[in-house]
Amino acid sequence: xxxxxxxxxxxxxxxxxxxxxxxxxxxxxxxxxxxxxxxxxxxxxxxxxxxxxxxxxxxxxxxxxxxxxxxxxxxxxxxxxxxxxxxxxxxxxxxxxxxxxxxxxxxxxxxxxxxxxxxxxxxxxxxxxxxxxxxxxxxxxxxxxxxxxxxxxxxxxxxxxxxxxxxxxxxxxxxxxxxxxxxxxxxxxxxxxxxxxxxxxxxxxxxxxxxxxxxxxxxxxxxxxxxxxxxxxxxxxxxxxxxxxxxxxxxxxxxxxxxxxxxxxxxxxxxxxxxxxxxxxxx
Numbered sequence: 001x002x003x004x005x006x007x008x009x010x011x012x013x014x015x016x017x018x019x020x021x022x023x024x025x026x027x028x029x030x031x032x033x034x035x036x037x038x039x040x041x042x043x044x045x046x047x048x049x050x051x052x053x054x055x056x057x058x059x060x061x062x063x064x065x066x067x068x069x070x071x072x073x074x075x076x077x078x079x080x081x082x083x084x085x086x087x088x089x090x091x092x093x094x095x096x097x098x099x100x101x102x103x104x105x106x107x108x109x110x111x112x113x114x115x116x117x118x119x120x121x122x123x124x125x126x127x128x129x130x131x132x133x134x135x136x137x138x139x140x141x142x143x144x145x146x147x148x149x150x151x152x153x154x155x156x157x158x159x160x161x162x163x164x165x166x167x168x169x170x171x172x173x174x175x176x177x178x179x180x181x182x183x184x185x186x187x188x189x190x191x192x193x194x195x196x197x198x199x200x201x202x203x204x205x206x207x208x209x210x211x212x213x214x215x216x217x218x219x220x221x222x223x224x225x226x227x228x229x230x231x232x233x234x235x236x237x238x239x240x241x242x243x244x245x246x247x248x249x250x251x252x253x254x255x256x257x258x259x260x261x262x263x264x265x266x267x268x269x270x271x272x273x274x275x276x277x278x279x280x281x282x283x
Contacts, residue, residue: 004183009064012068016054024051025055026049026054030042034236066183070102070105075099076240100173111277112154112156114258118161122256134234152267154275213241
């Protein structure tokens with residue numbers, strides 16, 4: 001299934017995309033696409049519904065983030081060998097873990113806001129993994145049983161805040177709108193191999209990233225097992241698994257986002273995002 005959330009910001013309803021590309025309303029069956037509705041039993045019940053009987057949603061309806069009530073937004077740094085090379089970094093001996101604050105989450109096509117005083121706002125197309133079953137000290141062999149689905153994430157990053165302002169990476173990763181999720185949460189039965197997915201990102205129609213999840217250093221089962229040694233994983237938690245080469249920081253010379261630009265990004269089988277970059281207008 002391709003599950004999604006639609007409607008005004010903060011008032012989204014759950015839905016699915018049928019085989020004809022029509023959005024169908026699931027709100028008569030579940031309250032939202034939050035953790036308690038993401039276990040295998042709940043997903044199997046949704047898959048058994050007669051989608052043709054579900055109400056249609058207008059095609060121009062806003063799409064919201066594909067998961068509600070995210071508890072943890074966990075990210076993995078330098079997890080693609082070719083991206084590590086472009087930044088001049090060594091592949092880390094263990095996964096690099098950082099966080100995006102949940103207040104960064106927005107819809108896949110919402111505006112991305114450049115923070116005040118930002119000079120180095122950057123892009124990163126990433127494969128997102130959404131947890132559907134809780135666990136601690138998860139065995140790598142059983143890790144995929146904890147996955148509810150996959151999604152596209154743009155790990156928007158302010159590089160000066162991240163790398164030049166001391167402290168951890170988190171301060172450059174969690175600004176508002178720096179975590180577009182979706183458009184869809186795609187269940188594992190529709191993803192033959194999450195480690196063989198093409199992925200790309202364009203800015204103003206220029207393709208900067210054109211990679212594949214096969215260059216991921218630490219693959220999904222290992223990441224789930226590894227993370228569960230340091231924290232319990234809960235239904236609705238999101239793991240962003242790293243980016244391929246082509247980020248703005250890696251260009252010669254570096255290229256960063258400016259207000260008015262448009263980003264488009266996609267992962268094979270998981271849908272497409274598009275965002276307009278805007279300046280922070282809050283007073």
